Amino acid sequence: MVENSKLVLITGSSSGLGFELARLFAKDGYDVAMSGSSERIYDSAKEIEKLGVETYPFQADAATYEGVEDFWRFVENKNRRIDAAVLNVGISIGGAFLENDLAEELKLIDINISGMVHMAKRVSQHMAKNKSGDILIVSSLSATLPTPYETVYGPSKAFGFMFAEALREELKENNINVTAMLPGATNTDFHHNAGMDATYFGDENHKNDKQLVAEQGYEALKQRIDHVVCGDEATKKEAEENRRTAEDVKAARHAEKAKPQ
Numbered sequence: 001m002v003e004n005s006k007l008v009l010i011t012g013s014s015s016g017l018g019f020e021l022a023r024l025f026a027k028d029g030y031d032v033a034m035s036g037s038s039e040r041i042y043d044s045a046k047e048i049e050k051l052g053v054e055t056y057p058f059q060a061d062a063a064t065y066e067g068v069e070d071f072w073r074f075v076e077n078k079n080r081r082i083d084a085a086v087l088n089v090g091i092s093i094g095g096a097f098l099e100n101d102l103a104e105e106l107k108l109i110d111i112n113i114s115g116m117v118h119m120a121k122r123v124s125q126h127m128a129k130n131k132s133g134d135i136l137i138v139s140s141l142s143a144t145l146p147t148p149y150e151t152v153y154g155p156s157k158a159f160g161f162m163f164a165e166a167l168r169e170e171l172k173e174n175n176i177n178v179t180a181m182l183p184g185a186t187n188t189d190f191h192h193n194a195g196m197d198a199t200y201f202g203d204e205n206h207k208n209d210k211q212l213v214a215e216q217g218y219e220a221l222k223q224r225i226d227h228v229v230c231g232d233e234a235t236k237k238e239a240e241e242n243r244r245t246a247e248d249v250k251a252a253r254h255a256e257k258a259k260p261q
């Protein structure tokens with residue numbers, strides 16, 4: 001370990017965007033505290049260690065208060081300054097609201113909203129003591145439109161987006177930067193995990209490259225930009241158009257893409 005090296009905490013970093021972001025921080029010499037719900041977090045941490053940094057992997061369920069708090073305590077007990085935090089962990093659930101399991105939808109809210117606010121509280125208060133820090137909140141392009149057939153997901157990401165913008169304003173006086181990252185559809189396991197293989201989003205050809213998306217989010221954080229839409233030019237254009245398009249029109253468009261075939 002490099003003496004005085006920086007430390008980043010990244011939730012949901014055993015795969016997908018969290019793992020790609022871990023790789024980018026590690027390449028810049030950050031040690032990485034990583035979490036995931038399954039045992040693969042330990043193998044993912046070993047991959048990151050190959051970049052010459054120290055890792056602190058932790059297995060816990062981000063859908064529970066204890067899971068979030070235990071990860072926080074685990075990192076806090078390292079007695080190191082946390083320089084950056086990426087609040088990344090998130091899930092979606094595809095399918096019809098009438099048919100989906102309520103318990104699964106409430107779990108989505110627990111992870112994407114309650115758990116995110118919980119970890120934001122801990123890292124903000126830690127960073128405020130140091131008068132320094134960077135927080136990246138992973139929202140989504142879905143924050144800019146209604147998302148039928150993922151009806152609970154989009155609003156959870158809209159919460160993350162506006163939460164990030166509000167927190168950014170509050171934490172400025174503590175020299176803490178908050179950036180929201182809004183990726184378009186990206187080639188991770190995300191849509192498969194959401195049970196959306198039989199939709200437009202099940203086709204990898206429509207998706208952004210996860211490394212590109214992670215790089216754009218990382219760069220925006222470094223530049224202290226308030227939010228960034230991540231993906232190719234079409235994704236960025238869609239975000240622009242969404243600002244000028246009526247909600248019912250966007251809802252109908254998303255329903256076509258997300259409705260199971």
Ligand SMILES: NC(=O)c1ccc[n+]([C@@H]2O[C@H](COP(=O)([O-])OP(=O)(O)OC[C@H]3O[C@@H](n4cnc5c(N)ncnc54)[C@H](OP(=O)(O)O)[C@@H]3O)[C@@H](O)[C@H]2O)c1
Binds near residue numbers: 089
């Ligand atoms: N991919 C997209 O199209 C896309 C687009 C816009 C925004 N996003 C956002 O990007 C973020 C990351 O998504 P991704 O695409 O990287 O998804 P992913 O490939 O499904 O990865 C999710 C990560 O979170 C962990 N995780 C899942 N449930 C967990 C739980 N209950 N407790 C702890 N860890 C858990 C997973 O590890 P384990 O399986 O080991 O638990 C994995 O490391 C999410 O917030 C998502 O909303 C994704």
